[in-house]
Amino acid sequence: MSDITIRRATDEDIPFLAKIILLSETSGSELYSYRTMFSDHDDNALLSGFERAFNNSVPGHPFSVSTYLVAEVDNKKVCAVSGYIESPDENSNDLITGALMDGFGTEAVLKAYQQNALQKETYIPRTPGTLQLSSGATLPGYRGLGVFSKVFYEHLAIAHAQGCTTAEFQAWLGNKAIDMYYRMGCELITEKKVILPDSRTAGKILMHIQTKNRPQ
């Protein structure tokens, strides 16, 4: 297997991180995504917006560069995952809103939120003090090599060393990666389901894993 190296992201990685955010929302099971929220933006406009959203120095949310670990295979960036400790105020959603304001403009974000009733219906709160893993993806062509799990476990190791005992993340029901999460030792905590107009059930799940629970 090729060498996998993991490092903390820097500002130079912002265009790559923007692509990872877009890629992380392509499981096909999303009820909504940045693509649907900002539906009048094509992918290039979305990527530019994400890059602008990264232009802040506030930690603790997935538009903060320093929350990302980047994996390289043969010196090529192939995977990134954001990991941050949810603050006691549980304010990461408000920080995301602020970042999106810089990325897309206040009016566009307000319009996106107003048109997205499902956001409220599928909302699952984050637990203060837990490691929040989000906005992670591996480039096509590099999947199945264990890159994502290596980055995932590295986030756990870093959080564990900082005294954080639990990691949480959310996924859309039907996301094929959920089976992988179970195999990695993650457990289902809660589900938030909605019945769609076509009678399908969809929604989000919250999973967690103890930060000590990783391969030695």
Place this chain on the structure above:
Amino acid sequence: MKEEIFSQLTQVYRDVFSQPDLQIERQMTAKDIRGWDSMSHLTLIVTVEKVFGIRLSGSEVMRLKNVGDLADIIERKKQ
């Protein structure tokens, strides 16, 4: 000016969160206010911009820790 801003800001919070008797204090955060979510947070910011005639960037909004921080930035922008 500070008291006047705080009084106006109190009314903004009451309107946005539909709580006519809401009393705000400088150290209050989102966790202290019933009904706070991403939508109401953004509605609050947009209403503050309209009522006080100021503009707030996303980065400025991200640095707000509590009600007092919001009152302070309004005062600075109004000067």
